[in-house]
Amino acid sequence: MSDSAYARIEQTPTLRALYEQLRAQLDNLGPYEVQHRKSGLHIIAGSAFLAVRPGPDGLLLTIVTGEPLSGSRIRSVQRSAERCHNEAMITAATDFDDELTEWLTQAYLRAR
Numbered sequence: 001m002s003d004s005a006y007a008r009i010e011q012t013p014t015l016r017a018l019y020e021q022l023r024a025q026l027d028n029l030g031p032y033e034v035q036h037r038k039s040g041l042h043i044i045a046g047s048a049f050l051a052v053r054p055g056p057d058g059l060l061l062t063i064v065t066g067e068p069l070s071g072s073r074i075r076s077v078q079r080s081a082e083r084c085h086n087e088a089m090i091t092a093a094t095d096f097d098d099e100l101t102e103w104l105t106q107a108y109l110r111a112r
Contacts, residue, residue: 004036005041005052005053006036006041009052012054014057014058018058018090018091018092018093019052022052025100029105031045032044032045032108033045041053045108045111045112046111046112048064048111049108049111050062050107050108051064058089058092058095059089063103064107064111065083065103065106066083066084066106068084069084071088073088073089074086074087074088075089088100088103
C-alpha cells in the first residue's frame, strides 16, 4: 500500500466514499484544484481553502476562514493575523449537512 494520503483514501472504502461525497459538494462551489501531498490533499481556489487528511475513522478537514468557526464538530482552531484554520472530523455521510456546506462555502469564497 502506498503511503500517500490520496492512496490511503482510495484504498479504504469508507474514506473513499467520504472523499467522493466531499468532492461532489466542492464541485457545487465552482472551480478548484487538488494538490496531492504525502500527508494530505490541499484544495485551492486562488489560495488554499481546505486541507483533507485521512484518519483511521474519517477525514480530518482543515477549513481556512477569516473568522473562527463554531460547532460541535470543530476540534480546534488555530488563528493567525489573517486567517483561521478550523479542524473538523467527517466520519459519516450525515456529516455533509447545511452547517458543513456553509463552512466550505465561506472558505471557498474567501480564497477566491
